[in-house]
Amino acid sequence: MAQLATGLTVLTAPGARIHGMTANAFTSVSLDPPLVLCCVSHTARMHAAIKEAGCFAVSMLGADQEELARYFADKRRPTGAAQFDTVDWVAGPHTGAPLLSGSLAWLECEVTEDYAGGDHSIFVGRVLSSLRITRQRALVFYNGGFHRVA
Secondary structure, eight states: TTSEEEEEEEEOOOOOOOOEEEEOOOEEEEEEEEEEEEEEESSSSHHHHHHSEEEEEEEOOOOGGHHHHHHHTTTSSOOGGGTTTTOOEEEEETTEEEEETSSSSSEEEEEEEEETTTTEEEEEEEEEEEEEOOOEEEEETTTTEEEEEE
8 A cells, every 4th residue: 555645634623532643544535515534543542533523624734744744643742732732723613623724725524424444434524614725735645755746
């Protein structure tokens, strides 16, 4: 799977278990209605956060956001709301989930389905709102490393 280039996102969930997580297991499912999916390990804190909140947000990372990708992948970062103290973000108007400033695009999603997929759950989300922020280079993950794509 290292040979498959994927975009990088940060998934966030609001509420009592507010949390963020770098994810590349994210994709579009349907345009009508607008649906996306993300895959989250059963053991990840994000799994419990999405289950409890019933929603999640997605920040699609730009080429200059590698530091954010690494930060939200680091299990040593603070937990809860404190993990967002050093990050520039705004609360999503529909979910309250953190949306990371400077991203290529944002989505806010309501979970409509939750499927078992081995050691992960496949969360399908109905897009409540979306915003394309800028036309900049994208950050992708390929062959174990970060790359920039025009």
